Amino acid sequence: MSTNFTLPPAVQKVVAELEIQRKKIVSNKLQGWSFIVFGIICFVIGVVLGLAILAIVGFIIAIPGAIILFRIGESVSNYKSRFKQEVIGAALNSVDKSLTLDPNRGIVESEFTSSQLFTTSPDRYNTEDLISGKIDKTSFYFAEVHAEYKTEVQTKNGRQVTWHDILKGIIFTADFNKNFNGVTVVRPKNFGSKIGAWFSKNVYSFGDKNVVELENENFNKNFVIYSTDQIEARYILTPAMMEKINDLNQRSAYTISLSFIDTRMYIAFPLDKNYFEPPVFKTLLKPDLLDDDMSVLTFMYDIVRELDLNTRIWTKQ
Structure with missing residues (x-):
């Protein structure tokens, strides 16, 4: 990006x-x-x-x-x-003139939890820089999130508390124009990497009976699909949608994860830096001042088009 x-x-x-x-x-x-x-x-x-x-x-x-x-x-x-x-x-x-930024708002913790991307409840949660917009028929918003859980170990020197990341990155959500009956999660398959291992511990856990087998070799190399409604999962993850998710994943720095729940689609993007923040000890007078921020912004903005969310194959019930 x-x-x-x-x-x-x-x-x-x-x-x-x-x-x-x-x-x-x-x-x-x-x-x-x-x-x-x-x-x-x-x-x-x-x-x-x-x-x-x-x-x-x-x-x-x-x-x-x-x-x-x-x-x-x-x-x-x-x-x-x-x-x-x-x-x-x-x-x-x-x-886009419709885009708005609220630095003091973000993805509320209850929505973060109800997205069902993560099994671990946060013990410390911070979110900021909520960006909202609408492209044609599809409304969307995304924000930076840093969610952590703590572990406590009793040592000879007293109780030791350690903080672990659940997610440090961006949560993106968009209207899918469909009232889902079940929950479908697309999670990374490559658990050999650091990010993949992280997801294996933190992404919403389903049983083996919830695995959805789809005939797309490239998609199956990158992702495992779990759903509480196998038929609905196949309606959501059409061959065209799987190709678009693959393309989106190729453009992302780290492996993404998605969930489809209620009427919305959620995407988690782990990131290694905090965006939309001004430098303090580096000059603002440089030509590439906003390049990284704009890369992330346009990437998120293009998701609606990348996944063709304006094509309404369903109507809400």
Whole structure:
């Protein structure tokens, strides 16, 4: 997934303003951390050498640094908010006027769970950057999700808590114009890879009796199909649909997974970075500023066309 996106002149002006704000944030961060590090060094030396005055001075020096870092929190939030609303928002409009971004919303945890892509319930859940739109008859939305579960082990030093990812990536969902009677899940077959092994533990688990055998060699190399309604699964996964899912999977960085439930289709895309975030310690004034973000955006936007979801082979009952 790659693209070259040129910022409109009006947006370039916003980026120039944000670059000034970014530099000020970096300067304040460096100043704050300088006070803190120097204060800690003085404090440690004072403690080691038994110089109480030096230790106290070190503690006092660190206080302004902590205050500086605390105060720039609002500036950082404003910087990120303006970038998402004014820069990413303009990029969305360049693709389709119907696209909207809500940085503070996402896929709610209850929907994440009810998608039945995952067996593990999250102990910690975060979602943001909800992007919604409509192409012809098909409404869709997607958002970044980071869902985790924890394990606890009792050791001689006390209870040790470890956090594990259920999903770090994007959940995409679209209207399928069909009230499904059952649940159909398409999961990766290649469990040899890291992502495949991850899915083998976390994707919704069905019994062997729920396996659906379909005559598509390429599809069967990549995926295993499970369904509570074998007939319905065959109606959903037509030869044309399987080819399109294969093509979509080829374009994705990691193996995707899908579920068809109620009236919607869900797709999980594991990703290795957080998108739609402005850099803080790197300049905004670079030609490829939005290339990665636009690659993901156009990829998600094209899913409706890739899977031909506007062709209504059913009507809702």
